[in-house]
Amino acid sequence: MKKILLPTDFSENSWNAISYALQLFKDDICIFYLVHTYTPIVYDAGYVALSPSQLDLANIVRDQAVESLKLIEKKIQETFNNPKHAFDSNAVFNTLNLEVEELVKEKQIDYVVMGTKGATGAKEVLFGSNTVHVFKHVKCPVLAIPDNFKFETTLNILFPTDYEIEYTNKQVKPLIELSKNQNSKVHVLNVSYGKDLTKEQESNRTKLGTLLKDCTTNFHSVKSQEVTKAISDFQSKTQIDLLVMINNKHSFFENLFFKSTISQIGFHLSVPFLVIPAKSKKKRVIAM
DSSP states (O other), X not given: OEEEEEEOXXXXXXXXXXXXXXXXXTXXXXXXXXXXXXXXXXXXXXXXXXXXXXXXXXXXXXXXXHHHHHHHHHHHHHHTOOTTEEEXXXXXXXXXXXXHHHHHHHHTOSEEEEEOOOTTOOTTOOSOHHHHHHHHHOSSOEEEEOTTOOOOSSOEEEEEEOXXXXXXXXXXXXXXXXXXXXXXXXXXXXXXXXXXXXXXHHHHHHHHXXXXXXXEEEEEEEESSOHHHHHHHHHHHSOXXXXXXXXXXXXXXXXXHSSTTHHHHHHHOOSOEEEEEOOOOOOOOOOO
16 A cells, blocks of 8 residues: 655645556555644744644634645545545644654655745746755655646656666666556656766666566766756757656755755756755675
8 A cells, every 4th residue: 555645735736646656556545645734923932832723723723724634535525436545634733844754754645746846936937945955855755746747647757867866776676667557658867068978877777678678768868058047958859748857966966955956946847856865875784
């Protein structure tokens, strides 16, 4: 059974992400965790106890959130009515980022699926601060759905890479799953700055090809081009329905999304974006 976490703020953006997830995993037995977090304005983290008036307001906000979650569940049943899907809804007094991190650990979540719009609603900012935080810190695949993007039954998947990662089955598993389930083609795009691949990169490329052997895969190479431009140019020539990257520390993903260029790709990217976490550190075995 797949465990999917669906954060919601009751906006159209978050409903669009929920709809996408329900269609993407329609053939899988799943439990979807719908979660809404709330922190009333009067809440001050510096205080251990809340006053009676603050507690009253918190309860009102929670009750409204619980009712809104019930309406979402009703809408899901009326729209999709999938017997393979079960739901667990909760309104929680917490920040979104902390709650998502805690639930991923507690429930052993397989995917987080969420909308991408920032708090300001500015159209040029695709990834809001919450989404970027989840990308960076949550230890499971995170799928971010742009506003108004509609689900496609067959996906063209773009997987940019610099081949600096020694790929593992765990990392590539979500990519393989989505490719097989949706009868999709995977486009592996290597972007370099004019240099030939090192022996290590060649080895990683070969291993990636082996891991993707059961998928329909095309390998592409672009030299002497910025990553953001290469992604944008590829999308303009080939219809891409999903962008997938591995969040590997010190790789081009980190440079691309957690430094100055985040707004650049945010402006051009208009398709769902799946971020797969980097491989966990291996535990050291101490010989006795």
